[in-house]
Amino acid sequence: MSISAFGWETAALEAIAGIDLHGISALVTGGTSGIGAETARVLAGAGARVTITGRNLEAGRAVAARIAEEHRDAAVEVAGLELSDPASVAAFASQWAGPLHLLVNNAGIMALPERALSEGGHELQFATNHLGHFVLGTGLRAALAAGAAEAAAGVLGGARVVSLSSRGHLRAGIDFDDIDFNVRTYDPLIAYGQSKTANVLFAVEAARRWAADGITANAVHPGAILDTGLSRHMPPQTLTGIQATNTQSFKTVGQGAATSIVVATSPALSGVAGRYFEDCQESEVIPEGTPDIASHARGVAWYALDADDANRLWELSTRLVAAA
Numbered sequence: 001m002s003i004s005a006f007g008w009e010t011a012a013l014e015a016i017a018g019i020d021l022h023g024i025s026a027l028v029t030g031g032t033s034g035i036g037a038e039t040a041r042v043l044a045g046a047g048a049r050v051t052i053t054g055r056n057l058e059a060g061r062a063v064a065a066r067i068a069e070e071h072r073d074a075a076v077e078v079a080g081l082e083l084s085d086p087a088s089v090a091a092f093a094s095q096w097a098g099p100l101h102l103l104v105n106n107a108g109i110m111a112l113p114e115r116a117l118s119e120g121g122h123e124l125q126f127a128t129n130h131l132g133h134f135v136l137g138t139g140l141r142a143a144l145a146a147g148a149a150e151a152a153a154g155v156l157g158g159a160r161v162v163s164l165s166s167r168g169h170l171r172a173g174i175d176f177d178d179i180d181f182n183v184r185t186y187d188p189l190i191a192y193g194q195s196k197t198a199n200v201l202f203a204v205e206a207a208r209r210w211a212a213d214g215i216t217a218n219a220v221h222p223g224a225i226l227d228t229g230l231s232r233h234m235p236p237q238t239l240t241g242i243q244a245t246n247t248q249s250f251k252t253v254g255q256g257a258a259t260s261i262v263v264a265t266s267p268a269l270s271g272v273a274g275r276y277f278e279d280c281q282e283s284e285v286i287p288e289g290t291p292d293i294a295s296h297a298r299g300v301a302w303y304a305l306d307a308d309d310a311n312r313l314w315e316l317s318t319r320l321v322a323a324a
């Protein structure tokens with residue numbers, strides 16, 4: 001089905017209509033709540049075997065039980081995963097059994113009010129949102145390549161990786177000299193923005209490095225959705241400030257999962273890689289030299305698609321997780 005009919009209002013269930021995912025194995029990080037739980041529900045409803053990960057296993061089991069109530073033949077598993085701990089993520093990936101067709105790097109944290117560091121000494125949003133998914137994705141590359149080679153992956157045109165970014169990436173590129181805010185003053189939304197730019201750059205570089213394996217990778221902004229756990233760390237005044245700068249109204253969780261579902265499953269995007277989508281469509285690039293990029297309501301910043309920075313971040317991430 002073409003994605004041309006989809007837009008801001010499209011809900012995930014509408015986006016997947018007519019797509020049969022029986023035989024597809026999917027992994028959704030952060031499936032214990034919010035957009036990830038809805039993404040898992042919709043993928044499982046279309047027949048995919050879905051593994052959801054998170055730290056809160058009780059919440060994950062509740063999500064799986066709700067999906068099972070709705071779809072009696074649904075196959076949903078719940079696994080514990082602490083993304084800020086590269087060793088545990090690597091262990092999880094190494095224990096993954098069988099081919100994987102779809103990896104949705106959805107989990108995330110936002111705007112921690114004070115600078116916090118992971119055990120490995122990295123700013124916690126960067127460590128969780130980017131480094132954790134970097135270790136997971138690279139650890140699962142062989143499983144994704146095996147998935148891409150299976151006949152079942154024909155419906156997807158290979159294996160796919162979806163990286164949840166955010167409009168928040170418009171606030172910040174990567175500061176390669178001071179990723180962890182050791183020198184500059186910590187700012188919760190700049191740190192979040194940096195991590196979300198990293199999510200796009202990861203997709204750009206994974207797309208380039210893994211193309212020969214039949215794996216595509218793209219990034220998405222899900223929209224602004226209030227009814228999730230993402231704002232749990234934010235003081236009310238920060239939340240109010242973000243709401244005030246939002247020129248669009250808020251999406252339901254179903255609408256928020258739609259762009260992930262389109263990018264994960266649409267036959268129209270078979271073979272498409274290294275791009276950024278929002279409202280179920282590919283975004284316009286905001287070119288270098290544009291003033292006040294952070295004030296844009298939509299679009300993808302040029303620096304998030306920069307091939308040199310994508311490679312540089314990949315190399316840096318490899319070193320950082322090796323040293324952790």
Ligand SMILES: NC(=O)c1ccc[n+]([C@@H]2O[C@H](COP(=O)([O-])OP(=O)(O)OC[C@H]3O[C@@H](n4cnc5c(N)ncnc54)[C@H](OP(=O)(O)O)[C@@H]3O)[C@@H](O)[C@H]2O)c1
Nearest residue numbers: 030033034035054055056083107108166224225228229230
């Ligand atoms: N909501 C929005 O308006 C919005 C806008 C733009 C982008 N996004 C992006 O969309 C994604 C989903 O967000 P959401 O709104 O659905 O938020 P959410 O309800 O808070 O979901 C975040 C998920 O991430 C998991 N998670 C958090 N820290 C983790 C860690 N250290 N290790 C493993 N899992 C962890 C959480 O599970 P546990 O607590 O069980 O670990 C939870 O399932 C995020 O990447 C976010 O940046 C959301």
